[in-house]
Amino acid sequence: MATLVGPRGAPIPPENDLPVADGLCEFSKLNAVDLSGADLDLFPGDPRPRGDIRVVAAMSGGVDSSVVAALLKYAGYDVIGVTLQLYDHGAALKKQGACCAGQDIHDARRVAEALGIPHYVLDYESRFREQVMEDFADTYLKGSTPIPCVRCNQTVKFSDLLATARDLGADAMATGHYIRRTIGGHGHAELSRAADPDRDQSYFLFATTRDQLEFLRFPLGGMKKPDVRRAAAALGLQVAAKPDSQDICFVPAGKYADIVQKLRPGASAPGDIVHMDGRVMGQHEGVIRYTIGQRRGLGVATGEPLFVVKIDAPNRRVVVGPREALLTSALAIGESNWLGEGSLADACANGVPALARVRSTRAPVPGRMALVDRQPGFLFDTPEEGVAPGQACVLYAAPDGRHVLGGGFIARTVSAGGLDV
Secondary structure, three states: OEEEEOOOOOOOOOOOOOOOOOOOOOHHHHHHOOOOOOOOOOOOOOOOOHHHOEEEEEOOOOHHHHHHHHHHHHHOOEEEEEEEEOOOOHHHHHOOOOOOOHHHHHHHHHHHHHHOOOEEEEEOHHHHHHHHHHHHHHHHHOOOOOOHHHHHHHHHHHHHHHHHHHHOOOOEEEOOOOEEEEEOOOOOEEEEEOOOOOOOOHHHHOOOOHHHHHHEEOOOOOOOHHHHHHHHHHOOOHHHHOOOOOOOOOOHHHOHHHHHHHHOOOOOOOEEEEEOOOOEEEEEOOHHHOOOOOOOOOOOOOOOOOEEEEEEOOOOEEEEEOHHHHEEEEEEEEEEEEOOOOOHHHHHHOOOEEEEEOOOOOOOEEEEEEEEOOEEEEEEEEEEEOOOOOOEEEEEEOOOOOEEEEEEEEEEEEEHHHOOO
16 A cells, blocks of 8 residues: 655556555544544535545654544545655664654554555655755754754645645645644635644744645644544554654754764864853864854853853854843844735835744744845844744734744844844
């Protein structure tokens, strides 16, 4: 049932008579699970029978994407499961909380068999390395802090995989992300934050384009995680209690610098740790080992708490200073994606009020759009701490922050209080 194929174009689209097992799941057991938050009406008003609507379910091998495939099958759609093989090396294969490697592919295959749906495994290792892993390494070398999960969604998953779904004759592609797709007053698809704020993944999906949104569906956006696990357990899926994915999938034991060094030999060039006042405080073993806001592991002893406030990669300098030096009053955005009305440039020129989120673990904070050094940017109402170039600034509509306006990768920051960093 599972077929390992090459990149886009290689798989033969399944025919209606493709031999598929009947499946082992008793879908009637889902009647005892609260599915009120599930978005299963993928094409409101479409007169076609659901069995004539083909949906590709992106299956990572985790519980969320497995339940998406199950709910789509339960709802009557023509479902095809697709899993990406993104990497296959060493400790990462056995790392709990990773995705898209050996064990996860096996889990996705078993779920597809239990559901009675065809399943394909696509070999995207080379694409993942080029578009995600190498970008990860190069971003660290520039002194910035990358977010590879955004790059993966932006390129491999929502570009390459989405194109493959179209090749398979799909009308839509569904994923297990916790985010909601809504239809705005203008009739176009919009992104809205998930019903469960603790599970909301809008920060990692800001780069989703309008065209991609027209094709994508997110059935779990209105559900709570416990109900998702209950659905998996009711169907007897072995992934029901599988741990959630954590950290960066291709980084074993969270050792980012080791991966950068492996991809870019010689990346750990030593340099100075310098105080904002010009004092040389010590030596470091490579700027790739530091990020803005870092306090631990600096290797310098002083009578005051010190934090990394700037990374000067060209000169191999790590600049440290007091906590107040981390406060940022504004930021400029580089590569961007805009989903709001008009254009990003117009929003900045008009000072549109918005909320900004600069880390996935933080809540959006108020401010307004602006031009910062003639670049699109954002001015905070209250200075924000530890804003790091390379991370994303995700923008939400004021005043409640429900709808995603878009966002971009942080290119530079403006220190609050006139502190020179």
